Amino acid sequence: MLDPHASLPYSATVHPDARRAKRLTWDSREAGPDVAFVALPGEKMHGNAFVQQALDRGAPFVLTDQDVPRAVRVPEGGAQAALFAWARRERARNRLVVGITGSAGKTTAKTYVAAALDAHAMPVFNTMPAIACFLIQFGASPRPLVVEMGIDRLGEMAELMDLVRPDVGVVTTIGPAHLEGLGSVENIVREKGLILAAPRALVGAQAAAHYPGVDSYGFGDVTFAGQDLEITPQVARFCFGSWRVILPLASRVQAEAAVLGLQLAREAGLTMLDAAVRLSVASVPGGRYRVLPGRFTIIDDAYNASPVAVRAALDALQAQPGRHVSVLGHMLELGEQERALHAEVGAYARERADLTFGVGPLAAELGDRAYATVPELLDALKAELRDGDVVLVKASRGISMTPAERLQAGVGLDVVVNELQAWRDAPTPAAGH
Template sequence: MSRAHALLRAWPADRRDLLPLALWDAASIEAATGGRASHAFQASGVEMDSRDVRPGDLFVALKGEAMDGHKFIAAAFAKGAVAAITDRPVDFPHVLVEDTTKALHDLAHAARDRSQAVRIAVTGSVGKTGVKEAIFASLNRASRGAAHRSVRSYNNHVGVPLSLARMPARARFGVFEMGMNHTGEIAPLADHVRPQVAVITTIAPAHIENLGSMEAIADEKAQIFSGLAKGGTAVIPADSEYTDRMVEHARKLGVKVVTFGRSEGADVRLLDAIPCASGGSLVTADLGDARLCYTIAEPGEHWIANSLGVMAAVRAAGGDLASAGLALAEMGGLKGRGARFDIEAAGGKALLVDESYNANPASMRATLKALGQTPAHRRIAVLGSMKELGDFGPRFHTQLADPLTEAQIDHAILVGDEMRVLAAELGRRSARSLGFAPSFAHCDSPAEAIEALEQFGLTHGDAVLVKGSNSVGLGALVSHFTKPQE
């Protein structure tokens, strides 16, 4: 036997090598769902929106109250779908089931059970998408591409099982985001994933209109621990007013608790954070039995806290902390969640920070503070209304006057009806102020805000923050100012 043959025979056995390369085939879908396949096929992806189908996808024809996915089967195949899951016979390769939503759940559970991947679930009022992406980047680097995660904000009753169904059998890690806006929504998502690690980023008054109190928000977020597998780990922010409440939820379930933050008793504790010239931070953290120093590319104190949660989750999942540090140093902002653009301005370039996807009082304060720490000729904040605050809305909008002033924002463009109270407060402060007070304008729509920002006029060295709830539509303003010049 040649030396090469001997080395090949001695290659370490890996049970994952026995798992299929295709994401799904007709037989495995039949086994998972109890359905009946019309043809043999292999699928490389799973999709529920015909507009997003890619060649090789399995299209799941979901039925909702207002829409029936069966109407879009032909469109899905026109874009390259190889098969569909349907509740009626169709003139395309398909797997016939009684209920397509249940079939998606069945696929999700089969994907979960066939894989040896360590599953991490992430929720929180603020920062869950960014933290999910950072954990994924950390584990994907360490596993050389064998990590999986939910894309975009697929974090609801459809997005979570879809993300699970997309997890390859050979994945080593799976990271799943979970969101809610009503009581009782987190526990079913946690039951789908049954994670080994569950992370809460922070508790803030997002969706307080529906839940009624901060305590109710903390209790609902803590339901993510209900799905933890035996021996699982709950990762909890140590600096929250509701830390003890969340820890109690976890302790009752008998799971391990790891806390992170600045507090003296935190298991992953911040020792020091030094601003970097690039806008990020150099962080030193105490992990109890070790100290870790790493760089964060993302600016803002909220990302310092986020990074501690990432390190806690990566360690709990058995990942590599050095790879996590490298991933955090390389991460850029996500679209609508911190992406940074150099845009045209008089005399040169201005910086635009895109935070247009979501907003609540805590994230508004954090991003305004980060803007205040950003070196700039002038600082401009385009702020859209914060939704789902109910009767708390006027108070929370008015209270943004303080962080605007503290961050030395030169000009604010306020968009949406809920922002009228902030405009009134800034007007009162400006009238009686002997010190700094930002100038401001109120607009009813993104189109008016675009015109207002153009009239204000950007100059070289300006920094512009664009932040608001997604329904306000400030993404249109971002697109307008970041589109290539013709």
């Protein structure tokens, strides 16, 4: 429990009615009897505008610079600095924090590392305030912490390193992503590479060429290698030392993340059998290479996309038996290279898939069958798909867009996954009815 009356690492006046909470949120809609609210500055509005809403919802306390009931009141404009100071103190109480970054595969690596280490894992939303709330909630836990440290602007990794201070820093992959904010792949290598200043550093096989001398993991010519990788539609199998590992419905990317998890579990002195068992039941969040079997198979990889991530997904698609169908949507934040990078990905899709579909403003670059909007794409897919096909769906999520804007722009293709799955699994009407 988080006690607002305990000695805090910042100047604050605590209202006598402030109560202990189980966790913190910066979203007043999540506030409740066990969830305290932090009033932070936002892009459009300040969290102070929602303090009363949080109190009405029963928040045990609110971290704010306002004089209100149940306030943990800080100096004017000091709520965010107070939150980060609190997070740093709680993080310092944990014995093992793993930070993971990369141009693709961060969430997958986080999921498998957390399973292998039996750790608390950072939820999907990985902004600085979200990470701070996570560190405050779990910093004192005896279990390790795994934090996804994504960046989209210069200087952000340095800020994250100051907050998280990971004991282990990992770079999964390097490629063109968030170029609007980061500028170039060279900048990406430098900025993401700051995480490798952690006491222990590891890089994935794909990223290893960018960081010579840093220990690497995966398969092939790496420092810590899995052996005898075998991928079928049902499982990925490999050996790690004397241990045989089985991952249901997994691809090479998941297997590489499992190798990372096993190596970190070994270094932490954990029982390898237990780590392998936990890996065998690990489950990634929706939209991150979830295989949905049926009369045709859907690969739901629709949560986000960058060129390196799409290429990895297309490789996994090609490894599946059946007719291969790629459904690719817009990749965001690629700056001036946007059209060229979409064309490169589309060319790769045409090599890996039997049928290629594209949707959005650069649909023609992404697929031979190009559609301006998602409804048009869905109609075409339903007319084309047949039993035994394997369909990969991948695009950027467009988190700042409305649902209508996403449908028009060809991003956030989770709606395509959901519609195809419902249509595929719907009962077939009996003859004559």
